[in-house]
Amino acid sequence: xxxxxxxxxxxxxxxxxxxxxxxxxxxxxxxxxxxxxxxxxxxxxxxxxxxxxxxxxxxxxxxxxxxxxxxxxxxxxxxxxxxxxxxxxxxxxxxxxxxxxxxxxxxxxxxxxxxxxxxxxxxxxxxxxxxxxxxxxxxxxxxxxxxxxxxxxxxxxxxxxxxxxxxxxxxxxxxxxxxxxxxxxxxxxxxxxxxxxxxxxxxxxxxxxxxxxxxxxxxxxxxxxxxxxxxxxxxxxxxxxxxxxxxxxxxxxxxxxxxxxxxxxxxxxxxxxxxxxxxxxxxxxxxxxxxxxxxxxxxxxxxxxxxxxxxxxxxxxxxxxxxxxxxxxxxxxxxxxxxxxxxxxxxxxxxxxxxxxxxxxxxxxxxxxxxxxxxxxxxxxxxxxxxxxxxxxxxxxxxxxxxxxxxxxxxxxxxxxxxxxxxxxxxxxxxxxxxxxxxxxxx
Numbered sequence: 001x002x003x004x005x006x007x008x009x010x011x012x013x014x015x016x017x018x019x020x021x022x023x024x025x026x027x028x029x030x031x032x033x034x035x036x037x038x039x040x041x042x043x044x045x046x047x048x049x050x051x052x053x054x055x056x057x058x059x060x061x062x063x064x065x066x067x068x069x070x071x072x073x074x075x076x077x078x079x080x081x082x083x084x085x086x087x088x089x090x091x092x093x094x095x096x097x098x099x100x101x102x103x104x105x106x107x108x109x110x111x112x113x114x115x116x117x118x119x120x121x122x123x124x125x126x127x128x129x130x131x132x133x134x135x136x137x138x139x140x141x142x143x144x145x146x147x148x149x150x151x152x153x154x155x156x157x158x159x160x161x162x163x164x165x166x167x168x169x170x171x172x173x174x175x176x177x178x179x180x181x182x183x184x185x186x187x188x189x190x191x192x193x194x195x196x197x198x199x200x201x202x203x204x205x206x207x208x209x210x211x212x213x214x215x216x217x218x219x220x221x222x223x224x225x226x227x228x229x230x231x232x233x234x235x236x237x238x239x240x241x242x243x244x245x246x247x248x249x250x251x252x253x254x255x256x257x258x259x260x261x262x263x264x265x266x267x268x269x270x271x272x273x274x275x276x277x278x279x280x281x282x283x284x285x286x287x288x289x290x291x292x293x294x295x296x297x298x299x300x301x302x303x304x305x306x307x308x309x310x311x312x313x314x315x316x317x318x319x320x321x322x323x324x325x326x327x328x329x330x331x332x333x334x335x336x337x338x339x340x341x342x343x344x345x346x347x348x349x350x351x352x353x354x355x356x357x358x359x360x361x362x363x364x365x366x367x368x369x370x371x372x373x374x375x376x377x378x379x380x381x382x383x384x385x386x387x388x389x390x391x392x393x394x395x396x397x398x399x400x401x402x403x404x405x406x407x408x409x410x411x412x413x414x415x416x417x418x419x420x421x422x423x424x425x426x427x428x429x430x431x432x433x434x435x436x437x438x439x440x441x442x443x
Contacts, residue, residue: 016065023058026051101126102415102429105279105311107222108132108293109154112286114161115401116316117217119408121162123436127217128275129158132295134229134261137243139176139185143193150202150226152192154292155219159206160188163213203269220272222296227266229295231259242291246324249369256325258341259290259298266299273301279311281415284347286316286402289334290325297342307343312419314411315347315385319357319393319400323369332379339383347385349418351410355391357400364398388414405440412437 030051033044040048101124106113109132120127133150135141140153160170173188182190196205206219229242233254239245248254276282285293297303306313315338317331326334331352339346352375357365362372380387388410394403412433420430 016062016069019058020062020066023055023060023062026055026058028055030055102280102419102433103275103278104128104217104281104283104411104415105130105275106283107296108285108287109135109158109296110287110292111157112288112316112318112402113154113292114157115404116283116286116407116411117158117161117404119404119406120411121216122440123408123412123433125216127162128272128279129162129217129219130222130272130275130296131155131158131219132229132292133221133223134227134242134291134295136228136241139189141243142185143189147193147196148226149193149196150221150224152189153186155206155221156186156188156192158219159192159210159213159215162215162217162219163210164216165213169213203271218271218275220275221269222272222302223266223269223299225263225266227295227299228262229259229291230262231290232257242295245291246288246322249324249327255327256290259294261295261298268299268301273305276302276305276309276311279309280419281312281314281411282306282309283411284313284315284338286318286407288322288325289318289329289337294338294341297338303342303346306346312415313346313348314414315350316402316407316411317350317352318373319353319402320365320370321373326373327369328371330374330376330379332376332383334373335380335383335385345384349386349388349414350380351388351392351407351414353392353402354389355393357393358395361395361398361400365400409437409441 030048033040033048033051103126104120104124105128106117106120107130113129113131117127117129131154133154135151135153136144138153140151143149144151156173160173163170165173173186173191175187177183177185177187192205192209195209196202199205199208202224203221206221210219228240229245231239231245231248233239233248233252234257235254237252237254239248239252245256245259287293297306315335317334318326321327321329329337331350335347335350352373354375357372365371375387375389377387377389390406390410392402392406392410394401394406416430416433416437420426420433
């Protein structure tokens with residue numbers, strides 16, 4: 001609809017625009033009375049004041065009812081879409097509020113990172129997820145090999161986590177084919193692969209997919225290079241390929257000494273580096289330590305930008321250990337591994353779960369070789385890392401996962417107290433976050 005179409009009969013906009021004109025005229029006359037002469041009578045002062053006040057009321061009513069008419073037109077007979085004016089008004093308000101949120105960069109991949117993003121998007125739209133692209137297994141690995149694109153799996157999960165979509169759309173994009181040549185393939189991966197086919201580059205494809213799904217924030221690959229992740233065990237044995245690292249206990253047990261990328265020099269994605277430099281807070285994880293978090297830190301210049309950033313650095317530790325990667329690891333062991341691959345002091349705060357896991361569920365995990373991550377507080381504090389402990393778990397379908405709501409609440413409270421409260425220029429941002437926390441936690 002063109003702007004002039006709103007002036008056609010029946011739209012009910014002209015009357016309110018006319019009222020706004022009357023309001024402006026009334027204020028103009030009132031000011032002319034006051035400014036015409038230095039000394040004016042009491043009657044003229046009262047008249048001028050009444051004209052100005054009535055003008056303000058007219059303008060207020062004009063704006064209010066023009067907006068209301070616009071919303072009703074969108075949700076009514078003028079446009080055939082299923083969105084009522086109250087919901088659209090609420091959405092506009094939410095977007096206006098969230099745009100004021102702190103700049104958050106989350107680094108990692110996998111289901112852990114996407115779970116946290118679901119919670120964080122309720123507090124800020126200034127979110128950038130920087131995702132590893134070293135996955136070479138499963139359906140992502142097949143598409144990577146067949147089509148020569150970057151693995152779409154982790155990117156898809158993060159895009160969906162930040163998307164404002166209907167449940168049926170999310171269910172569709174997460175659907176995996178059960179039979180035929182597409183067996184095991186995710187529709188979301190195929191969607192992104194198709195988007196890549198009609199785009200000039202993979203990063204453009206991700207942006208287009210984000211636009212289609214109304215994503216809050218951005219999802220960026222850490223690099224556009226075709227990289228391979230491998231691991232060296234303490235006995236010198238090398239495991240080639242990301243998909244084999246978690247399985248190495250089956251053919252060559254041992255503790256991981258380090259992981260590395262091939263080729264050795266990897267070009268970082270510039271938008272990812274810019275996001276790190278501008279961030280208020282940088283979050284590592286949650287996610288697989290050696291295959292989701294650390295690979296991002298191995299890309300050239302990423303650690304340098306993190307070190308030079310004034311952002312608060314937070315590590316969110318996994319609730320359970322991961323067989324083949326972090327067997328018998330404590331929280332400090334996770335921190336130490338990150339520091340060895342990046343630099344000492346990269347983490348300011350660590351968020352770790354201390355809530356108990358139901359015995360029967362913990363026993364099930366132990367059968368698979370996993371256990372609850374121990375919180376060795378003394379070693380963590382000795383390393384200069386501050387601890388945030390609490391209940392951050394959600395038990396779904398016999399799996400232990402981070403609760404998006406609980407984790408986001410802990411992160412945002414930390415941002416408010418450790419970042420926003422210390423900057424006098426961001427007092428309003430501090431009160432916005434605290435008010436938002438109060439509404440979402442209690443509401």
